[in-house]
Amino acid sequence: MSAGPTAWDRAWYGPVSSARYWLLTRAVLALAAIDTWLLMIPRGGRYGAGGFNVAHFAWIDRLFPVPTPQAYVGTILLSGFLAALGATGILRRPGLLLLTAVYSASWMMSQLDSYQHHYFLTWVFLCIALGPHLRARDAFAPSPGEPRTLQAWSFKLLAALGTVLYAFTAVSKTEPEWRSGEVLIRINSSEGKLEWFRQFAANLGFSDATFWTLMGHSVVLVQIVIALAYLSYVLYGERASTPVRVIRWVGLVAALSFHAGAEYFGLRIGWFSYYMFVLTLVFFLPEAAVRVVGWALTWPWRVLTRRLEPDDADAAPDRQPVAVAVALVVLAGVAATMALLLAPALDLPGTRWALAACAVTVLGVGALRLWRRGARAALAAALAAALAAGCLFVTVEQTDVRYDYYRFIGGDSMRRGELEAAQEAYGYANTYAPEGSSRFNKVLRIRRRMALEHRRAARR
Amino acid sequence: MGKGKRQRKAGAKPDKAEEAPAPPPRAPAEPEPPLDLPPPRTRRRINALIAVTLGFAVFIPLTYYMSDDRRDERYAWRMFSAQRAEVCEATVVEDRLDPDGQTRSHPLDLVVTIHQAWVSGLKLGRPDIVDRFLDYRCEQPDVRRVVLTRDCRSGAGRPLPPDVIDHPCPDAAPAAPAPAAGS
Secondary structure, three states: OOOOHHHHHHHOOEEEEHHHHHHHHHHHHHHHHHHHHHHHHHHHHHOOOOHHHOOOOHHHHHHOOOHHHHHHHHHHHHHHHHHHHHHHHHOOHHHHHHHHHHHHHHOOOOOOOEHHHHHHHHHHHHHEEEEEOOHHHHHHHOOOOOOEEEHHHHHHHHHHHHHHHHHHHHOOOHHHHHOHHHHHHHHHHHHHOOOHHHHHHOOOOOOHHHHHHHHHHHHHHHHHHHHHHHHHHHHHHOOOOOOHHHHHHHHHHHHHHHHHHHHHOOOOOOOOOHHHHHHHHHHHOHHHHHHHHHHHHHHHHHHHHHOOOHHOOOOEEOOOOHHHHHHHHHHHHHHHHHHHHHHHHHOOOHHHHHHHHHHHHHHHHHHHHHHHEEEEHHHHHHHHHHHHHHHHHHHHHHHHHHHOOOOOOOOHHHHHHOOHHHHHHHHHHOOOOOOOOOOOOHHHHHHHHHHHHHHHHOOH | HHHHHHHOOOOOOOOOOOOOOOOOOOOOOOOOOOOOOOOHHHHHHHHHHHHHHHHHHHHHHHHHHOOOOHHHHHHHHOOHHHHHHEEEEEEEEEEOOOOOOEEEEEEEEHHHOHHHHHHHHHHOOOHHHHHHHHHHHHHOEEEEEEEEEEEEOOOOOOEEEOEEEEEEOOOOOOOOOOOOOOO
16 A cells, blocks of 8 residues: 655745746846856956965865965856756756856855855755756746646755745844844944934834844744745745735745845845845746736747747657767867857956856857757757857857956955065056056055065165 | 424434525635655655755754854854944064074065955954964965954954964974074
């Protein structure tokens, strides 16, 4: 006699919305790609500065004592590229596991990166890698009114990890300094962004002490509510009864307001809030809303991918010699462009080895798709790689990434008395400086200081 | 009717004509879709992976709360904690062997020595960074002892007791102390 499904089975193997699953995985990967290039590259110059480093784990210190900017920036470029490829749906499990490993290496190599959400993203990428591969056209039915589900225990695991994150955050906020509002007073002291709320409470007759205590306690409550909302998705998934739906609505409002508050305060937490906005909206909004919005947003993508890889392509892989030759030429062209043209154009350390690794990945993925699914699939991989490389180029070219990268090095070298390095870095920064932000005065000041030091040395 | 009741008590099947009309079956609030369960062997592996992942995810922050040292908040989900709200200054004084063979105390300019980001880690007293920094300074040939002092104020501005770490360099050769003035 076989036993029926247990509560454990229902929790982990219950159906999840295909729309939620597709939107979350692709949105997080796309966000991570831009995040790595835009926010993490500018910090690359601090790696190895002064010959000092502390990795997150002692064994890394023994293997790679001091990382260099080349190693860090290259790792970041590669992980961003893999995330972008993942967002297009080209990468399968091995590629996504590679992304998890490369991204983890980027933060593990040094405690200069102590953002807790980078550690959380490692878990998120792992969950994405362990989940089933889903195409947009499979996630969304031709009509937005038709829901689709799939079995994805890794998606439930991600919700469980969200529960753990917010539960521990709630515990951390139960400290006396938080409950009394001391920490909030400190956060508020710099720009007074809670003043309006404090004034409002004062007008209602609340004393300052009561206001801060209430605020401190409310943060704990908010974390608990969010944790419960994530837990409800683990336990009930799409089978939401009215009380569960209420918890999720309250969780939605609580999480959005909490993370919007963090952004309002201007806390230096990178894009943590944006990742959590994605998770919050996808997990807690009603399935129908997620499905309809996702259906509309993915319409161009579904049309494009259907043209590139029609449904019958899986059944009869396209192996005609001409098609195969075209796919190989395009693949090689994209890989060569990345390694030979894009790498020097980015003008950052570590780009040569990183873009070479990206090119090898593209060739590997393309060859595998060609072998398994034919020429059209390989061509789709080449186009996805071109899209990812284009996004990388635009992100670096059209923003202040390089300017920030070089001026930060200039500032640090200046502080540590490495004048030649500072002069060189500020020279690079000037090349990429936005209008009115050049560092020519700094270069002149460095030159004067260098001349002074030369004269002093000559006198001695 | 009475006969029917007696029959039911005796366990006999009631006459259909005598049955009261049954209420229409109530539909469940949410129809439960059939579970798409993986094969048992795969499921066992997945279950183990889920358990290990969740175990790690819970155990890692728990180690913070089980530890006596509360300065290392990595992986503990303690964003904007009271510890982070502290405002600290870090100063370092080193005993160095001077060219004349005497050991003297010298203040160390931290910002000139290491990157500003590491100075922030020292100010927060993060144990790995502090330990590595002390070893790093002791790797300099003339350094004999490193004293790191952290002066902090709590989030509310209350001064906290200074945190002083006196670290004699383990491999430092003993040196003659500086002669007293006038000798």
